[in-house]
Amino acid sequence: MALMKAAVFVEKNRIVVEEKPIPDIGPLDALLRITTTTICGTDVHILRGEYPVAKGLIVGHEPVGVIEKLGAQVQGLHEGQRVIAGAITPSGHSNACLCGCSAQDGVGTAHGFKAIGGWKFGNIIDGCQAEYVRVPDAMVNLSPIPDQLSDEQVLMCPDIMSTGFSGAERGGVILGDTVAVFALGPIGLCAVAGARLLGASTIIGVDAVAERVSVARRMGADHIVDFTQGNVVEQIMALTAGRGVDVAIEALGTQATFEAALRVLRPGGTLSSLGVYSADLHIPLGPYAAGLGDYRIITSLCPGGKERMRRLMQVVASGRVDVSPLVTHRMRLDDIEAAYELFAHQRNGVMKVAITP
Amino acid sequence: MALMKAAVFVEKNRIVVEEKPIPDIGPLDALLRITTTTICGTDVHILRGEYPVAKGLIVGHEPVGVIEKLGAQVQGLHEGQRVIAGAITPSGHSNACLCGCSAQDGVGTAHGFKAIGGWKFGNIIDGCQAEYVRVPDAMVNLSPIPDQLSDEQVLMCPDIMSTGFSGAERGGVILGDTVAVFALGPIGLCAVAGARLLGASTIIGVDAVAERVSVARRMGADHIVDFTQGNVVEQIMALTAGRGVDVAIEALGTQATFEAALRVLRPGGTLSSLGVYSADLHIPLGPYAAGLGDYRIITSLCPGGKERMRRLMQVVASGRVDVSPLVTHRMRLDDIEAAYELFAHQRNGVMKVAITP
Amino acid sequence: MALMKAAVFVEKNRIVVEEKPIPDIGPLDALLRITTTTICGTDVHILRGEYPVAKGLIVGHEPVGVIEKLGAQVQGLHEGQRVIAGAITPSGHSNACLCGCSAQDGVGTAHGFKAIGGWKFGNIIDGCQAEYVRVPDAMVNLSPIPDQLSDEQVLMCPDIMSTGFSGAERGGVILGDTVAVFALGPIGLCAVAGARLLGASTIIGVDAVAERVSVARRMGADHIVDFTQGNVVEQIMALTAGRGVDVAIEALGTQATFEAALRVLRPGGTLSSLGVYSADLHIPLGPYAAGLGDYRIITSLCPGGKERMRRLMQVVASGRVDVSPLVTHRMRLDDIEAAYELFAHQRNGVMKVAITP
Amino acid sequence: MALMKAAVFVEKNRIVVEEKPIPDIGPLDALLRITTTTICGTDVHILRGEYPVAKGLIVGHEPVGVIEKLGAQVQGLHEGQRVIAGAITPSGHSNACLCGCSAQDGVGTAHGFKAIGGWKFGNIIDGCQAEYVRVPDAMVNLSPIPDQLSDEQVLMCPDIMSTGFSGAERGGVILGDTVAVFALGPIGLCAVAGARLLGASTIIGVDAVAERVSVARRMGADHIVDFTQGNVVEQIMALTAGRGVDVAIEALGTQATFEAALRVLRPGGTLSSLGVYSADLHIPLGPYAAGLGDYRIITSLCPGGKERMRRLMQVVASGRVDVSPLVTHRMRLDDIEAAYELFAHQRNGVMKVAITP
Incomplete structure (x- = not known):
């Protein structure tokens, strides 16, 4: 052997x-x-x-x-x-795959869906x-x-770009949006790039590490908010002249970033969550507008499959993102x-x- | 005078x-x-x-x-x-109105958005x-x-139907979906009707009041889960043979119903929240799949405007819903x-x- | 053997x-x-x-x-x-399948797409x-x-319902829409049922065969337009008080029905085409608003795969459609x-x- | 006076x-x-x-x-x-405006819709x-x-960018798409820019005028097809290795460009038409796959309104497009x-x- x-x-x-x-x-x-x-x-x-x-x-x-x-x-x-x-390898034949949710592929389950089941x-x-x-x-x-x-x-492509870009895609970023990205690790940096690729016109990155901030600027961030330099929510509201952002992408997996992402949303905005959390989350009533703010909270697992990989490699090949x-x-x-x-x-x-x- | x-x-x-x-x-x-x-x-x-x-x-x-x-x-x-x-009376000219979010109409604010601003x-x-x-x-x-x-x-039409139906619409109910509706007050009953109108094939209503349950069956509920007769989540998982629901509509505004709605979702499912909450919410880590379940949590305020009202009255006039x-x-x-x-x-x-x- | x-x-x-x-x-x-x-x-x-x-x-x-x-x-x-x-049996692994277009499954082609390739x-x-x-x-x-x-x-389920319903689904029928269906053969009848299932509040069927008209009324048609009793376009415009329809579903495959479907659209409306055509089509300039009417012409092949079949059988089992x-x-x-x-x-x-x- | x-x-x-x-x-x-x-x-x-x-x-x-x-x-x-x-000045209060179709604003009509009615x-x-x-x-x-x-x-912003970008937006361009743009006048050039802004990874411009070709390359075109140098359809099919394009944007308003746009689509692709036509159009049966190719033909009028203008100016201000x-x-x-x-x-x-x- x-x-x-x-x-x-x-x-x-x-x-x-x-x-x-x-x-x-x-x-x-x-x-x-x-x-x-x-x-x-x-x-x-x-x-x-x-x-x-x-x-x-x-x-x-x-x-x-x-x-x-x-x-x-x-x-x-x-x-x-x-x-x-891809990091996620769907079967192609589960019910989850056949209704557009292949990351939750659940072959071997009774009904074809399993949370995080596509990650093998x-x-x-x-x-x-x-x-x-x-x-x-x-x-x-x-x-x-x-x-x-x-x-x-x-x-x-297998994970970092696929996950990071999905933060912008599933967040529904459209032309001219203002987007904030919380935490500029590799996933967050690709979320910045993804927001830019989809037409966001103002991208605000949140981090304090100089190397990451520098890469973020190269990958599309227009503004950087340093959480060591004052309240993040206040800084972002000031940058947007009190309007808030259309889409806030959470790329760390903590209560602090999740909650800040919620607080900077304009009414009707979307919190697109990419982080892997390790504790329960808490939604404060006020920023949640008591449930009446037309907010959306979207979580995403890395999309996989060969067509996704083909597209991501094409994005690289075309020079759109470095x-x-x-x-x-x-x-x-x-x-x-x-x-x-x-x-x-x-x-x-x-x-x-x-x-x- | x-x-x-x-x-x-x-x-x-x-x-x-x-x-x-x-x-x-x-x-x-x-x-x-x-x-x-x-x-x-x-x-x-x-x-x-x-x-x-x-x-x-x-x-x-x-x-x-x-x-x-x-x-x-x-x-x-x-x-x-x-x-x-409608209960919500947008101005027609705010930025919120012009990007499809008229319930958050914010005339008089600097940037045209205001949480719950369309409710005048x-x-x-x-x-x-x-x-x-x-x-x-x-x-x-x-x-x-x-x-x-x-x-x-x-x-x-001005509020109950517009809000209740929006629970199904913004929840993204599609043909053949399984939908659960938590609490069968007037809004919840219209959420049942809305889910049926959009093609849900299995609708599960959750309540314990006999009159409401009876009306729910007339308005489209296929199954009723009585929360006084055992654990709601377990009952719904049993009804769906362990699969869970595609869309769970919350129509009360409490932690218990919100959390149960989350727990019965199939991976990739949507929690559509209509309730007016009066306290902070708590998201348990496990049912949230640590952020990796491709879940969506959508909140909605009653849609308004004359075109919405025209359509709702047309639904009544056509006899689709009583x-x-x-x-x-x-x-x-x-x-x-x-x-x-x-x-x-x-x-x-x-x-x-x-x-x- | x-x-x-x-x-x-x-x-x-x-x-x-x-x-x-x-x-x-x-x-x-x-x-x-x-x-x-x-x-x-x-x-x-x-x-x-x-x-x-x-x-x-x-x-x-x-x-x-x-x-x-x-x-x-x-x-x-x-x-x-x-x-x-289903009538269409996708492979599950072509690029077409993996980007949500499984009816155009093209296994064996260089790039995974083939027109009508899912029909085997x-x-x-x-x-x-x-x-x-x-x-x-x-x-x-x-x-x-x-x-x-x-x-x-x-x-x-394998073809008639899947195709007919897709006329309404891909046509983008939403709550309160007015829909016209051209020709009430089995596919057109299921298009009527599909429009009703998705919340259309006014459905106009076009045919002249008594048996079909009778079934159409049972399956959801609110009005019938008989093409032997005068100009179809004029009749539909009269029924809609001059507004036209939101979605027109073509279910025959002829120039006459295609063109009438286009002519009854309200500005911004959708022509959803299900018919199998046997000759070139002609788009008249005026009804097409010289290209400036925000019209959409959508063609669809029968969706297949087990999840589609499961959902359609669920619709039948729930008694939503007979x-x-x-x-x-x-x-x-x-x-x-x-x-x-x-x-x-x-x-x-x-x-x-x-x-x- | x-x-x-x-x-x-x-x-x-x-x-x-x-x-x-x-x-x-x-x-x-x-x-x-x-x-x-x-x-x-x-x-x-x-x-x-x-x-x-x-x-x-x-x-x-x-x-x-x-x-x-x-x-x-x-x-x-x-x-x-x-x-x-904007070139198009919707009223904000027509039924067309209130259902997301403001370019077809029809104030003064009985039902609020009028073809090209927003262009005043x-x-x-x-x-x-x-x-x-x-x-x-x-x-x-x-x-x-x-x-x-x-x-x-x-x-x-009032017309050229709004119209050109809408060719990509309404065409449904997504990350990694291959897009062809037929004719590189000002509108076509902005369609190229729009496709790039929305994440297309391969953009093919079709024109023969040196100045326009040169600007197209600066605005995002990866390849240029010169219609004087051979059959356009064949050139594009060769560039895409026989696959065809996901979205073809027509930006001239002629039968030749419309038909070529249809012929280069992959099965399931979208023809997004921006041109102002001056004669009837003809759809050949074969490239139309007899109606079974899951094709979409979308026409668009320039979107207007102050929110659209705000977003376009933001795109300029951010330096995304020059x-x-x-x-x-x-x-x-x-x-x-x-x-x-x-x-x-x-x-x-x-x-x-x-x-x-």
Whole structure:
């Protein structure tokens, strides 16, 4: 049995590189040889035991690679092809998929829907911080990489761009909107880029870290609000001359950012929430207009599937967005423990670490 | 100065009939002679001092009447015409109106948006529990009543139908959806009717009052869940074979109904909130799927304007919905204190009281 | 090799019952034993050679049956289960499927889109006017029939209801709309029902056949316009007091009905076209407002997939719509030549013929 | 009676500068002193007698100016304010306005809708190629110009940007779409910019004029197809590797461009038509997929109203789009006959001529 190296969740606070068997594949699967991958904030939650996964699971959900082998029923792809898959890998045949909600894919449930059910890699099946990964439902999920794009250029597509952009898309950003984005980590930065891509004319980023603020300006932020320099809500209301914003995108997952996002909405505005929360939320009555403000609160999980990946890579290929500033560090899979250490503590201005096996 | 009778908010727990001057009108206004009106749950909040209005204000926001006089600039209407106006009377020219959010009309604010700003009658200007009412922006707000419809047949249009239906419309109900409606007061009953009108194939009403349950079945509820007979969430999950509902409509304004509505959603579902809340809300982490469930929480204020009223009256005229069971009592304006007493305490199976001057 | 009976397209004007091998199935397929099926207007086009299919093809695309055998990779279904599939059987994994356009499924094309590509049964693979049919992508397409529903009650779901309702859905019918439906064959009748299901308050059916008009009234038409009794456009404009309709649904496929549908639109209205046309169309400049009328012309192919079928059966199960009047005749597969004869010439008030093997 | 200079349609092929009375205004109007305006392609149709207007009418519908005087009922604006109004000036109170279709505003019609009814300036009331213009419904239509923007920077907002952008908006352009724009006059160029603003990742412009092609590239076109260099449809299909485009925007108003736009659509795609046509159109059966291709044909009239203008000026102010290359010539109102001569014959690389009184 051939072996490979992989980052395995052993127990709380221990993700280590181990030897594991190269995965077998079924008739609808593909075996992908990983050429580049990365670490996500969610992986840090797993590391810390805040998000539970099975011991022994290979982690990671952002694969860039080459097709090593295809299942017997897979058509339209070929071995040796450079491809990516989304972090979310829908089956294509659940009721959730068939009504436009594929991230909540619930194959194996009685009725086809399962909360967060489309997230499989590094969650309920082995992930891609490894030399190889089994990709389920390959015909639904694998999207060829345009020749002119490097691995790093498409590395943000599986999760960071897909999630960040969805904050603007599902928030309903339209031409001429004013948008605020709360927290400028990689997801928030892509939410800024997404708002700009959809026609927002005023984008306000909220953060205090100089590197992030600088990238935010390059990616489309017109104004920056520094939460260490006074009340965020007041600053945003001043910037908008008392009007508030059409769409507020929450990209951190805390009560403080959620509540501030609600408070800066104009009546009839939308709070688009991307953060992964770890505690109950509280909605204050006044900013909620006692339920009569025509507000919308929208939560989104990263959209997946090959068509989504194709479109995101097309956005990169066209030069509309340059996400290359997000990759601040490059490390080997063998050194992934150090990469987690760096990333989890946000040292050295790290935003994303490209990992190569 | 000619006088009229009107129901006036004097102080907390005192709404009385007083003599007041018949209103003057400006060039864009109409003077409406009220022929029928009614009391809303919101008026009870005003009576109890829970929703603040100015002392001396004439209350009421559901007018059916005859045009007594038109402002000099008003065209397209004529004196003597039978008309209704919505509870919400947008100006037609605020930025809120011009971007499809007219209930949040904010004329007089710097930027055209104001939370709940479209609600004027009995809130920030004199209302229609009176012999006459001044209707602002008459060309935007007055809609002629089809000849074949009685006052009572259109009495639910200004608020109850418009609000209740909007719970289904803004909730995004589509063909074949499963919908739950929490609380079957007049608004909830119209939410049931609205869900049915938009093609929901399974409608679950939640209440325990026999009269309301009986009307709910006539208006489209397929199943009733009685909250006195066990856990509501469990009952609804059992009815839907564990799937949950596509849209949950909250029509009461409490933490319990809001939270239950969230808990019965299928992943990707929508909580459409109509209730007027009087306390902060709490969102539990698990049912919220930590922010990753693709849920939407939508709040709505009653849509207004003459086109909305025209459409609602057309729905009544076509026989699609019969809201006549909602009018359970008929009283005189002179007896409105007794009507408030009856309505506020929900005595004698009251749902709505038709008031005639 | 086991044999079965099947209706085969032999040549222009000849569809006959022949013995054919019972189909083999692949790992993702199901073998369905047909219990009831029917003939569609499109089948008549095939019979007449107006729509080209391969000689020797088994025709028919409206299957109701029992799962005889499942492919090795199929999960979530079991043999012996009563199921339907849509007339359109998307793969679930084409780019078309993944961007919400599954009827244009183009597996095998370079880019995943193919016009009318989702229509496979009786078009590009053997159909279901037979004792057995192979269903591709069974997990995407097979939907269990609720126990309480008979074969005939769900027989309209695969095509007639799905297509007819889509005329209203894609036409964007909203609460209180006025809708005209041109031609009241089975599709047009379901368009009437669909418009009613979505909240249209005034529905105008256009036809001259007494049986159809009678069924139209039962399915939701408020007014009937008889094209033998004067100019259709003038009649509809009179019925709407000169306003025109919000949505006009074309359900025949001719220049005359297409053009009349355009001419009765209010400015900003939508022409929703369901018909299968056999000649070029002509858009007159005036009714098109020289391109400045904010009109929309929408064409639709029957939506398929198991979630669509589930929803349509739910609509039937809930009693919202009674499509049983559409089945006017019942015949055996052995007599299908006579059934085609009857149906193609619209003899004896035929609307749909239920065929049983 | 004070007089002013104005460009008047005298008869076919004669628009001349005449002295006309400075307009009186009503209570809801504003008198605007024009500081900059321009000539539109539609004005050329008027000049040539192809689009009928009353003899003696002042033409022009793209006003930039200063409020000279306000009607007695106008609030929220002040004299001396720099403002623009849209080419389309809705009333704010017609049924068309109240259901989101304000360009088809039909005040004075029985039911509130009138095709092209929102276009008033230089069509049914005196226009703005003059020293002064009366603006109806000033509170609905006048939008203050941000201080930092010059007249020329906002001169494209009233019509060219609003119309061009609407081609992308109503065409439903989404992130990652491929879009073709047929004809790169000022409207087509703004359609290119609009598609880019909404996230299209591949934009193909079709034209053969070097200056226009050059500006198109600056405004967002990724590829140019020259119709003099071979079959346009074939070139676009080759550029998209046989897939076709998601949205095709027609910006000329001819059968050739309309038909080519239809032919390059992927199945399920949208033809968004902006052109003003002068003859009937013809839809070929094959590219129309016999009505079964899930195609949409959308026509649009320029959106107006102050909120639209505010958003467009915000787009300019934010630097998202630079429309300054469109203004190629500057002339005086006194010389407007020469300006028409230049513009109508597209001499000297003219795109738009800024006219100042």
